[in-house]
Amino acid sequence: MFRKNKMWAKFLNDRFNWAICTMPLFLGLLMAWIFYQQIPTRLNVGLIDLDKSHLSQEIISSLNANSALNIKYFYSSLREAKPAIASKEIYAVVVLPHNLERHVKLGIKTPLALYYNAEYVLVGKTLANAFLQTLVTIDVKQDVARNLSIHHDLLMAKALAFPLHVNLHPLYNEHNNYSQFLLTAILPCMWQILVALGMLNFLQHCVHIREVLAALGLNTLIFSLWGTLLVAYLKPYNAHWGVLALAVVLLVLGVSSVVMFFHALIKDPVRIASFVAAYTAPSLAFVGVTYPVTNMSTLGEFWSSLLPISYFVKCYIALAHYQEGLRLALNSLSQMLFFLLFLPLSLLILQKKGVA
Structure with missing residues (x-):
């Protein structure tokens, strides 16, 4: 009993252990604070009005009425606006060309240009969608007015303006919530890295096989609790909680087993940390959320298959967002079992190296 208490005290008296084990709370709060807004709104945009007509004023008012846009600055030329985009003062600039109203009245198609900072992918997508939505609305209004002057029938004018009505229904992340999109990938990936670091640090205190197993149990307990809180925060309302809890435990055991394998082979803490960082950091x-795995190169698909978190995220998304996701989730769970093979292999190597 004394030896067992001494072993647990050895694990728990290390301040770095405590730092790693409590890090998920601080990182989770940090990510939640960074992405609290969820949907980009009132993004600063510049505007160049070369037409200065009634139509250009209507376009400016419509753009400013869009919740995603905020026409903050007006410029006389694109050269004047470029430094503001480069300095992140504005995210985009809209150019209304000369003779815009005249061309519209004559039925001449006139392009309106939107220049935006492509460094921000999600912001750029939001700007482009808001810009197109506003222009389509204005274009339809112009067509209705033109048709009404010819046919003197409002219903016919509307039918001629948009004979086909498009109804789009997003099946996932319907509100373009970039918090939901990014945190589904960022938080689990950070959690996987901390699981690996926690296991690696616990192993530095281990001399006997019994201590290695105790370290595995403690690491699994701590980070499974954090994983459960993570899943609860991501709000999978339609999920099978028992399957998700199993996925959490399998992820922690799988990552810990891989770290144990590195520890059994290498022993040098610095080199192990390098291998663990190279393995988990990318x-x-x-993981397949920010970019589809099926569109990656063969190397990308192979590396994704080596990461336990890839299967966990597939399981989570299947359960949280797919109507019939249980079969897909169970398939991902079965693939996660592969990583548990590193556990007996690690113990065998440690025994051969003389660890009692």
């Missing part, structure tokens, strides 16, 4: 790029 998770966000290969």
